[in-house]
Amino acid sequence: MHxxxxxxxxxxxxxxxxxxxxxxxxxASIGVAMALxxxxxxxxxxxxxxxxxxxxxSNIGRALPSLAVISLxxxxxxxxxxxxxxxxxxxxxxxxxxxxxxxxSEVDADAVQxxxxxxxxxxxxxxxxxxxxxxxxxxxxxxxxxxxxxATATLATFAGGGGLGDIIANEASYGVAGVVAASxxxxxxxxxxxxxxxxxxxxxxxxxxxxxxxxxxTAASVTDLSLGAS
Amino acid sequence: xxxxxxxxxxxxVIPKFGHASECVxxxxxxxxxxxxxxxxxxxxxxxxxxxxxxxxxVGVGLPISFAAALLARHYHWFETGFSLFAxxxxxxxxxxxxxxxxxxxxxxxxxxxxxxxxxxLLILFRNILTGLQGVPPDAVExxxxxxxxxxxxxxxxxxxxxxxxxxxGIRIATVTIISVATVAAYIGAGGLGSLIFDAIxxxxxxxFIGAGGLAVLLALAADGxxxxxxxxxxxxxxxxxxx
Numbered sequence: 001m002h003x004x005x006x007x008x009x010x011x012x013x014x015x016x017x018x019x020x021x022x023x024x025x026x027x028a029s030i031g032v033a034m035a036l037x038x039x040x041x042x043x044x045x046x047x048x049x050x051x052x053x054x055x056x057x058s059n060i061g062r063a064l065p066s067l068a069v070i071s072l073x074x075x076x077x078x079x080x081x082x083x084x085x086x087x088x089x090x091x092x093x094x095x096x097x098x099x100x101x102x103x104x105s106e107v108d109a110d111a112v113q114x115x116x117x118x119x120x121x122x123x124x125x126x127x128x129x130x131x132x133x134x135x136x137x138x139x140x141x142x143x144x145x146x147x148x149x150x151a152t153a154t155l156a157t158f159a160g161g162g163g164l165g166d167i168i169a170n171e172a173s174y175g176v177a178g179v180v181a182a183s184x185x186x187x188x189x190x191x192x193x194x195x196x197x198x199x200x201x202x203x204x205x206x207x208x209x210x211x212x213x214x215x216x217x218t219a220a221s222v223t224d225l226s227l228g229a230s
Numbered sequence: 231x232x233x234x235x236x237x238x239x240x241x242x243v244i245p246k247f248g249h250a251s252e253c254v255x256x257x258x259x260x261x262x263x264x265x266x267x268x269x270x271x272x273x274x275x276x277x278x279x280x281x282x283x284x285x286x287x288v289g290v291g292l293p294i295s296f297a298a299a300l301l302a303r304h305y306h307w308f309e310t311g312f313s314l315f316a317x318x319x320x321x322x323x324x325x326x327x328x329x330x331x332x333x334x335x336x337x338x339x340x341x342x343x344x345x346x347x348x349x350x351l352l353i354l355f356r357n358i359l360t361g362l363q364g365v366p367p368d369a370v371e372x373x374x375x376x377x378x379x380x381x382x383x384x385x386x387x388x389x390x391x392x393x394x395x396x397x398x399g400i401r402i403a404t405v406t407i408i409s410v411a412t413v414a415a416y417i418g419a420g421g422l423g424s425l426i427f428d429a430i431x432x433x434x435x436x437x438f439i440g441a442g443g444l445a446v447l448l449a450l451a452a453d454g455x456x457x458x459x460x461x462x463x464x465x466x467x468x469x470x471x472x473x
Binding site for chain 2: 072074169
């Protein structure tokens with residue numbers, strides 16, 4: 001315990017720079033994964049099309065072994081930042097896509113019909129009715145994917161992607177205290193980013209829906225914060 | 231004790247595998263004939279070890295989780311306690327968990343299995359408990375009224391009705407363990423991950439693709455197989471298969 005506290009004190013600079021690398025990789029991956037999967041999922045959900053693919057893609061995404069995807073990435077893209085980022089996008093994108101699809105396609109059909117009957121354009125139905133109602137589930141997918149990316153970015157060290165995994169995979173230099181300190185930092189990052197997303201979710205959820213958003217959250221909280229499956 | 235591995239070497243160092251074909255020497259994207267020639271000697275044994283690692287982890291995790299779920303039904307404090315314990319184990323990044331466990335039990339298969347079993351507990355425990363709690367009380371009451379003992383009720387009524395979420399849990403646990411087991415090679419557990427770490431040392435692309443591809447195929451095959459099992463075991467639930 002003492003060694004652990006001492007490690008945090010003595011290596012604050014190292015931890016900070018590795019955390020920076022870790023977050024740079026994670027945020028880039030999350031950004032690309034969201035940009036690719038959310039619009040596609042929302043659009044398919046809006047059209048109620050492609051449910052088989054949209055729902056099953058996350059089963060495949062979950063089944064993919066992370067180190068194996070990184071291994072394939074090394075063969076095709078070489079070592080470094082890009083390879084790891086592509087691997088993380090492949091691992092985190094599916095769960096975001098599925099949640100976005102389910103979130104939008106399961107919006108109360110009566111609400112959508114009422115909106116159409118009021119003369120709303122399909123775009124208005126999407127932006128003003130479906131998306132606000134879909135926010136809780138949509139965010140659940142983003143948050144699950146985000147926590148998964150932050151945990152799995154640890155493996156970037158094997159592909160020259162840097163990050164806190166560099167400390168964990170180098171027990172010879174940093175000792176067990178370093179490994180534990182880096183793990184705690186990763187867990188803290190995951191909790192912090194998840195908390196920020198929860199806050200963002202609350203801010204953009206229309207106030208009458210906030211209570212429902214909170215209850216969705218508690219149902220999924222433990223599994224959302226599971227880093228182990230990396 | 232050093233278990234550090236170098237990150238992928240910038241320049242490929244081709245290992246000696248007897249007669250090297252032109253493809254292997256030039257380290258092309260994927261040397262199919264080399265892969266086929268070396269499959270049974272180089273790829274098959276780690277694949278079998280990988281299956282064994284996964285089967286043992288799920289096989290040990292299942293009875294532990296089941297016993298814990300039965301206890302949790304009777305003692306509420308145990309449910310909270312075990313959930314917290316399992317969640318704590320699950321929260322460590324896999325790589326760190328392995329490195330820390332090595333300090334206690336050494337670099338071997340046993341250490342890897344402890345970590346792998348730990349990762350199954352949260353998933354299996356929650357799914358088994360959810361399944362048992364979801365059994366309609368009427369069904370249990372009817373069984374008791376017909377004179378079933380508590381054990382008979384559990385085995386013949388509650389367990390069959392709880393199967394869909396339980397098998398779903400086994401499925402999630404299995405694919406998770408296949409994934410985590412590749413990382414376990416880092417502490418000498420063997421399996422397909424050992425070939426990946428080998429390739430990280432040499433930069434040999436065929437081995438990256440061969441080992442990575444086999445791990446992906448294994449996970450997808452296991453997932454598909456368990457979906458089939460889930461359907462076969464619960465013919466009455468085909469319309470409402472738990473995710």
